[in-house]
Amino acid sequence: MTLCVLADENIPAVEDLLGPGFDVLTASGREISREQLQGVDALLVRSVTRVDASLLQGTAVRFVGTATSGTDHIDTDWLQRSGVDFAFAPGSNANSVVEYVIAAIAYSGNHLERLRAGGSLGVVGYGVIGAAIVARFSALGVAAKVYDPWLPEDSVPGYAELEEVLACDVISLHPELTNQSPWPSYHLLGKDTLALLCKGQLLINVSRGPVIDNSALLERLNSLDSPTVVLDVWEDEPRISPELLSRVHIGTAHIAGYSFDGKVKATRMLCTAMANSLNFDLPATKTPESSVQEPVILPSGLSFEDGLRTLIRNCYQIERDDKLLRAATLDQGPDAQAAQFDLLRKNYARRAELRGQRVLVQNANTAELELVSALGCVPVQSEG
Secondary structure, rough: OOOEEEEOOOOOHHHHHHHEEEEEEEEHHHOOOOOHOOOOOOEEEEEOEEEEEHHOOOOOOOOOEOOOOOOOOOHHHHHHHHOOEOOOOOOOOHHHHHHHHHHHHHHOHHHHHHHHHHOOOOEEEOOOHHHHHHHHHHHOOOOEEEEOOOHHHHOOOOOHHHHHHHOOOEEOOOOOOOOOOOOOOOOOOHHHHHOOOOOEEEEEEEEOOHOHHHHHHHHHHHOOOEEEEEEEEOOOOOOOOHHHHHHHHHOOOOOOOOOHHHHHHHHHHHHHHHHHHHOOOOOOOOOOOOOOOOEEOOOOOOHHHHHHHHHHHHHHHHHHHHHHHHHOOOOOOHHHHHHHHHHHOOOOOOOOOOOEEEEEOOOOOOOHHHHHOOOEEEEEOOOO
């Protein structure tokens, strides 16, 4: 019997990994309906699809997978009660998000220099991605203060209270979205907490839009002493606030974790889980490669910070995604704006990760080799 799989159109390489013998259908994640799932054995989604009884009850779906680290869009309790197997992809996009955060900091004035000179990095949430952020910046010589009240203090390096984290020079948000007491992350940053921030600080949100009260953030950004803000996630996506977009330093269309490497890793994790659940073998197929084939060149004589900027920009220019979002959504009506937001995600250009790339360093010194290693790259030395 042929197994039928319905996948969000933004999940790549499903057919490549499953091989022949499967009926693979695709659909817009926001438009997946119960009617489309009749006769479907497995459903693969991303964060834009709410999966619960209203979607699945009365269908033949036996397996659900989400190509995301977070699961706030999945009613896992209902799936368990209904005997539907479930898998997610924790860590698949962690490095993609890490490199987005690095790019955001590197593109935001002298924040990178300030961190390297002893400035403070605050991280909210010490899950897979938060931990990856802390580890990468530690390798770059930057210590972090971390707030995650859901974890034992001794399991979180640099544990600090929220007020301490919000006093840092750069603050990066990575909590799971939850309304659960006693520490809900929904509107964790509201009017009162946003008032603690000031000019000269950089706030980055790559977790979920409602972690910040966007109305309160817009009000805060209209003040003269407001912080610099980078948003990849927004309340009410895909209907984002054009006023808020016009006020942030960088705004992107929920693509921080959208590197091709991360997407394919998530697909592989889900297909492996699906094979175990539905009792079939995955073929030994080769997935598409996104890595830059030629070594990235790091010119000699650059400062540590400018060397880092040079390397990250070889794979990712964050300002391009900012310009695309502004061009596609500003001066548009709400419906057209929402459609354009989703089109940016659907048609997102293939983006390679810097980690794992070969870097050619001419007459490399110790600092340059340390930088290459800290970014997860492979140094290739040259005497030229």
